[in-house]
Amino acid sequence: METKQWTVNEIDEAAQVLKEGGLVAFPTETVYGLGANARMSDSVCRVFDVKGRPNDNPLIVHVSSFEQVKDYVDTLHPYAQKLVDTYWPGPLTLVCKVKEGIFAKEVSAGLPTVSFRMPDNEVTLSLLKKAGVPAVGPSANTSGKPSPTTFEHVYHDLQEDIEGILDDGPTKIGVESTVIDISDPEQVPMILRPGAITKEQIKQDLGIEVTYDKHLLEVSETPKSPGMKYKHYAPDTKVLMVKEQDWPAAVKWAKENQLSAGVLAGPIVCDKIRADTAATFAYKDDSIAAATKGLYAGLRALDEAQLPLDVILAAAFPEKDLGVAYMNRLKKAAAQKYFEG
Known part of the structure; x- marks a missing residue:
């Protein structure tokens, strides 16, 4: 298929493709994501196929507001609102326990939790609002390779495999979001994947003590967050x-x-x-x-x-x-x- 390059003036077309189950790469402040309707199994499965990503590696769901997350989650952690008020939109992903039957089962790799993020990019927030659906958004590259930070990187890896790429220039941060597990309201939040928002920053800003997950996953285990189990970010050299x-x-x-x-x-x-x-x-x-x-x-x-x-x-x-x-x-x-x- 021909992969389209959509400009910021063509968001409506990109949003319609995303809503109907097509794959749309979108910009964020971290890296470019590969978007698919999180409620459509066929669409989510295509993400795994196109990337060559193992299907036991869960996906992050991108939303345009915290109100959406409230509709999806059973019980929010006491710190959830504080974290969102301080860092959303931004490079912070929250792992929460969700209600059954909302998302395609492939999103969570069989876990009762789903990761949520509201990206700090006006173009993509507009895309999500116009599409009216939550979207998975793993990095828009061949699985295991360095994540894409420009339109050209995405096109190099995924041309002819996806419907289109929404181009908004280079990303600002350059590495994926911090992932923090708040799925158990009675447990201290735990950082599963480090990112631009650091443990020290959270303590300074909110007075919240968080821990780093040092756990090394066994082959048989399903990770709660992308980037925990498989080789990532590696060039061929x-x-x-x-x-x-x-x-x-x-x-x-x-x-x-x-x-x-x-x-x-x-x-x-x-x-x-x-x-x-x-x-x-x-x-x-x-x-x-x-x-x-x-x-x-x-x-x-x-x-x-x-x-x-x-x-x-x-x-x-x-x-x-x-x-x-x-x-x-x-x-x-x-x-x-x-x-x-």
């Missing part, structure tokens, strides 16, 4: 994480082993070693915010470089605040492997 003090040794190792190496790092590192490597992708600046925004775009750019690379050397950051989300994605892209000189 091998990735090694490099600590700040190890850059000279990493570049020397690549040269001595005649490896074509690409570098993904801030401008300071890239400027120093550009002449000794095959390709570089420099973040906009040396901050963790710039690194997080540019991570997926950088992995894609180096993986698809004209000169094939043997390895991508990617800058590691301290695992604090936003660095937790950045390193969570980078570790999965690198299969947990650091350069070891």
